[in-house]
Amino acid sequence: MFKIGYRTMKTAIATPVAIYIAQIFDLQNYFSVGILAILCIQSTKKKSVKAAWSRFAACVIAMILSTLFFTILGQHPFVIGLVLLIFIPVTVMLKINEGVVSSSVIILHFLAASSIDSHLVVNEFAIILIGIGVALVMNLYMPSLDRQLLKYQEKIEGNFRLIFEEIIQYLRTNKNTWDGKEITETAEIIENAKLLAFRDVENVLLLTNRFTIPILK
Known part of the structure; x- marks a missing residue:
């Protein structure tokens, strides 16, 4: 039987809303906020908060490592391997490894950017905040059981x-x-x-x- 649950509905609403907000702020790679929104919509409030924190922390770490490695070694594909070689163990150690997938998108943005500067960092930080923020707002409502x-x-x-x-x-x-x-x-x-x-x-x-x-x- 075809059925649409609350989580599906919230995902379907949060994703376009997050993308639209990112468009309003004229962010580069604005469509990526949709990925973060999808990943942060969970079945319960506590799971949503945990997922949001893990992805936020992982994305921030990914931004720091990407800035360091791509600035020093250049924006080459093989550098991604070096970033992940350090990034993944760090997330596992900090128990935020569920944020690896979403953070990989941020790392690819750094690779594809014309230059790594403060504008790029602010842009990516805004993408993270909007994607995660919209998902958290949507998850504030949970149907009574x-x-x-x-x-x-x-x-x-x-x-x-x-x-x-x-x-x-x-x-x-x-x-x-x-x-x-x-x-x-x-x-x-x-x-x-x-x-x-x-x-x-x-x-x-x-x-x-x-x-x-x-x-x-």
């Missing part, structure tokens, strides 16, 4: 009621015509509900916004 969790709860409670009724019936009559499907069904529902609950927690950046901690007097 409370209704789905409540449905799971009601279904689990209903299944448990049927299970206990069947057990009571068997103990009374010593006859068993029950196929026990509610047991396996309940196990599946609990697993799905657990995954949904974890996702709901990932959408809360500050736990105090979601949970109330009683104050002991």
